[in-house]
Amino acid sequence: MSEGAMAVVKPEMKSYIWLQTVDGSIQQVEEEVAMFCPMICREVLQTGMGSSKNYAILLPQRVNPSILGLILDYCRFHQIPGRSNKERKTFDEKFIRMDTKRLCELTSAADSLQLKPLVDLTSRALARIIEGKTPEEIRETFHLPDDLTEEEKLEPLRNITDDPRIRLLNRLYARKRKELKEREKLKNAEVEEEQVDDRSVDDLLSFINGGDGDTKGVKTSKNKKKNRRRKEQRDSSSNKADENLQNEVDTAPLTQNNAEVNDILVATPSKASKVQDFSGCAFSQKLEFDDSFIDDDLDPAMKEELDREVEDFARRLNSGWPERMQEILSLGQERKLIPSSMNGNSSSRKCISMLSSVPFL
Amino acid sequence: MKHREPPKSLCQTQAELDKFSNLPGHVIDQILSQLSIRDAVRTSVLSTKWRYKWTTIPNLVFDNQCLTFTSQDQTVIKNKLVNVIDHVLLLHTGPIYKFKLSHRDLIGITDIDKWILHLSRSPIREFVLEIWKGQRYKLHSSLFSCQDLIHLELFNCLLRPPATFRGFKNLKSLDLQHVTMAQEVFESLISSCPLLERLTLMNFDGFTHLNIDAPRLLFFDVGGYFDDITFTNTFNLALISIGLYADEKVERRSARNSSNLLKFFAHLPNIRRLEIQSYFLKYLAAGDVPGRLLYPCTDLGYLSIRINLDDFAENSAALCLLRSSPNLQELEILARPEEPSSGATCLSFWEGEQKYCKFSQLRLVKIYGVSGIKTELEFIRFVLLASPVLEKMIIKPAPVNEGMEMVKELLRFRRASVQAEIVYVDP
Numbered sequence: 001m002s003e004g005a006m007a008v009v010k011p012e013m014k015s016y017i018w019l020q021t022v023d024g025s026i027q028q029v030e031e032e033v034a035m036f037c038p039m040i041c042r043e044v045l046q047t048g049m050g051s052s053k054n055y056a057i058l059l060p061q062r063v064n065p066s067i068l069g070l071i072l073d074y075c076r077f078h079q080i081p082g083r084s085n086k087e088r089k090t091f092d093e094k095f096i097r098m099d100t101k102r103l104c105e106l107t108s109a110a111d112s113l114q115l116k117p118l119v120d121l122t123s124r125a126l127a128r129i130i131e132g133k134t135p136e137e138i139r140e141t142f143h144l145p146d147d148l149t150e151e152e153k154l155e156p157l158r159n160i161t162d163d164p165r166i167r168l169l170n171r172l173y174a175r176k177r178k179e180l181k182e183r184e185k186l187k188n189a190e191v192e193e194e195q196v197d198d199r200s201v202d203d204l205l206s207f208i209n210g211g212d213g214d215t216k217g218v219k220t221s222k223n224k225k226k227n228r229r230r231k232e233q234r235d236s237s238s239n240k241a242d243e244n245l246q247n248e249v250d251t252a253p254l255t256q257n258n259a260e261v262n263d264i265l266v267a268t269p270s271k272a273s274k275v276q277d278f279s280g281c282a283f284s285q286k287l288e289f290d291d292s293f294i295d296d297d298l299d300p301a302m303k304e305e306l307d308r309e310v311e312d313f314a315r316r317l318n319s320g321w322p323e324r325m326q327e328i329l330s331l332g333q334e335r336k337l338i339p340s341s342m343n344g345n346s347s348s349r350k351c352i353s354m355l356s357s358v359p360f361l
Numbered sequence: 362m363k364h365r366e367p368p369k370s371l372c373q374t375q376a377e378l379d380k381f382s383n384l385p386g387h388v389i390d391q392i393l394s395q396l397s398i399r400d401a402v403r404t405s406v407l408s409t410k411w412r413y414k415w416t417t418i419p420n421l422v423f424d425n426q427c428l429t430f431t432s433q434d435q436t437v438i439k440n441k442l443v444n445v446i447d448h449v450l451l452l453h454t455g456p457i458y459k460f461k462l463s464h465r466d467l468i469g470i471t472d473i474d475k476w477i478l479h480l481s482r483s484p485i486r487e488f489v490l491e492i493w494k495g496q497r498y499k500l501h502s503s504l505f506s507c508q509d510l511i512h513l514e515l516f517n518c519l520l521r522p523p524a525t526f527r528g529f530k531n532l533k534s535l536d537l538q539h540v541t542m543a544q545e546v547f548e549s550l551i552s553s554c555p556l557l558e559r560l561t562l563m564n565f566d567g568f569t570h571l572n573i574d575a576p577r578l579l580f581f582d583v584g585g586y587f588d589d590i591t592f593t594n595t596f597n598l599a600l601i602s603i604g605l606y607a608d609e610k611v612e613r614r615s616a617r618n619s620s621n622l623l624k625f626f627a628h629l630p631n632i633r634r635l636e637i638q639s640y641f642l643k644y645l646a647a648g649d650v651p652g653r654l655l656y657p658c659t660d661l662g663y664l665s666i667r668i669n670l671d672d673f674a675e676n677s678a679a680l681c682l683l684r685s686s687p688n689l690q691e692l693e694i695l696a697r698p699e700e701p702s703s704g705a706t707c708l709s710f711w712e713g714e715q716k717y718c719k720f721s722q723l724r725l726v727k728i729y730g731v732s733g734i735k736t737e738l739e740f741i742r743f744v745l746l747a748s749p750v751l752e753k754m755i756i757k758p759a760p761v762n763e764g765m766e767m768v769k770e771l772l773r774f775r776r777a778s779v780q781a782e783i784v785y786v787d788p
Contacts, residue, residue: 100381108388111384111385111387123392127393127395130400131400138404139407142381143379144379144382148408148409148412
């Protein structure tokens with residue numbers, strides 16, 4: 001309510017409290033309504049303020065005039081004793097139906113007035129809004145700036161021990177990232193330190209995200225969802241193979257050949273960036289099969305270049321790779337031939353679907 | 362900080378629009394605390410401001426809802442789980458008040474030791490650890506130094522506190538299920554938690570005598586195999602649910618010339634709600650069964666008894682209890698179905714009893730699992746005659762019985778209450 005609107009109300013029988021918002025506007029509010037806010041109540045009792053227009057209680061900065069109206073509505077309803085829980089609940093549910101920006105303002109204002117029940121209500125509402133959304137969706141909903149660098153957002157590419165092609169792709173990405181990093185470093189010396197720090201958060205995220213097959217979803221597009229679905233369908237068949245293979249890697253003594261294969265498979269540390277190296281040895285060795293996360297968006301400048309390289313890679317992949325991979329695999333582990341060839345089929349599809357999704361990012 | 366410069370005006374509108382990031386830290390903690398740990402941690406990729414906001418959330422819950430894995434492989438799941446928890450704990454800053462770990466794929470691994478050690482340096486108030494499978498996990502000794510604990514909940518653990526353990530001075534609620542500990546550990550644990558209000562014990566081993574010395578105890582829920590139960594200083598205990606699982610040896614569990622019933626109720630002057638489950642009535646019936654308790658349970662408003670109405674001793678114990686519960690408002694009788702009827706030992710046991718026993722406030726009676734034998738019908742008739750304000754009696758017989766015969770009998774019964782309605786539920 002604006003000051004003008006308030007002037008119409010003639011205070012006669014009731015007692016009123018005078019409140020002033022940070023923009024200077026002053027209004028009077030029924031005492032029992034205003035006193036519902038602990039902060040106002042305390043002011044009145046301790047300082048005696050609020051009794052007249054000249055001694056209006058100055059409200060915290062976070063309570064802007066339009067939000068004050070909402071807060072008073074809330075207080076007006078809830079200060080009346082004897083309402084049933086159901087009534088209160090229905091009111092609350094309707095009350096918080098507003099856009100997220102306003103909901104945030106309301107939360108902040110309620111907090112500054114120490115109106116705990118309202119803070120609880122709005123926090124719950126905000127939590128519900130975030131729940132299950134992708135970062136992209138949350139950013140959009142709350143107008144959060146998308147100000148993390150690609151490097152920061154980029155997930156550690158989890159190495160898949162049993163699929164050399166994925167590793168090659170990883171290496172390619174790693175090199176790109178390294179270049180990206182160099183450039184960033186030139187721009188700002190702080191960056192590197194921060195990245196080392198940030199990486200662990202990302203790692204963690206990827207673990208948590210990787211958990212249920214849901215990608216981090218930095219970008220969600222229809223294309224990717226489709227992609228994910230396709231992957232899920234395949235998973236049932238390829239997972240078994242993965243596991244078979246996995247068990248063997250875990251348990252089989254490391255033979256000469258085995259080591260050789262690993263050498264070929266594991267991204268060479270010198271080529272990979274520090275970060276990549278870290279994620280490679282610390283986490284993914286036998287943990288990660290999820291490869292549906294290559295959905296990070298890239299700087300337009302980089303993107304074009306990367307796209308070219310990826311296309312090039314895809315060409316190579318489609319021509320000679322399946323044979324070569326069989327060769328590599330059979331070098332080390334005869335016994336793995338059957339699972340890996342099964343797996344090989346599925347992962348070649350995986351790879352291609354991934355590649356095809358890249359240009360849409 | 363990065364120097365990627367969006368146009369100034371855009372920057373300003375962004376800042377203006379982004380009211381969310383600028384909420385005070387404790388409010389954001391409150392919001393994030395209501396999300397699963399997964400969603401909370403995911404906020405770190407939102408923007409630079411959100412990078413580390415989640416790291417101060419005071420409640421950490423790792424359970425099936427927040428951590429689901431697609432893999433079927435146990436080792437893979439275990440490793441992922443360990444990694445996730447390691448990282449959350451590593452990155453977390455500030456106090457942790459609540460820690461819950463309950464994942465169906467979790468076994469008692471040594472990683473839990475280090476987490477507990479880590480948590481013991483936080484003012485942890487609520488600790489929940491549920492090991493769903495595998496052997497008992499031996500609780501790391503550092504947990505016993507957490508003096509801020511208010512709620513402790515353990516499932517499938519082995520408790521062996523260090524010699525220096527002097528109890529949890531602030532603990533109000535203790536929930537132990539599938540736990541192992543020595544007799545003296547159990548006793549000292551209970552008696553050295555002076556503020557204990559709620560105690561739940563289910564399926565325990567290592568101790569057989571439940572000596573409960575807890576002056577503030579209000580709620581006690583126990584189910585398991587035990588030999589004996591003794592209350593000391595439990596003058597506040599109001600809500601009790603006791604189940605004794607096996608019936609062998611029960612009758613030998615009382616010394617001659619003493620009464621388990623009298624002993625049990627001696628320290629329970631304020632009992633308001635009592636559930637006697639499984640075979641615990643047999644325990645109460647052991648030894649001499651008095652006609653009444655020394656002091657009636659005047660506050661007892663709800664009583665539930667699982668009983669074999671064909672067993673003389675159990676009937677006697679139930680009768681003693683009912684005679685000593687003048688203010689009962691709700692009564693539940695669960696007939697133990699598995700026992701074969703032994704004949705006419707209890708015939709006319711309840712007949713005429715309404716002359717000595719009145720329930721002036723009993724409004725609701727539920728009788729489940731009866732098979733229609735004579736004693737049961739007599740008991741029902743007694744309750745109907747002894748309850749002048751009864752409003753409803755619900756009877757649900759055991760699956761195998763001749764329903765109609767029983768209904769015919771029930772219809773003939775006189776009722777002390779004009780309001781009483783009998784609801785017969787099909788088995």
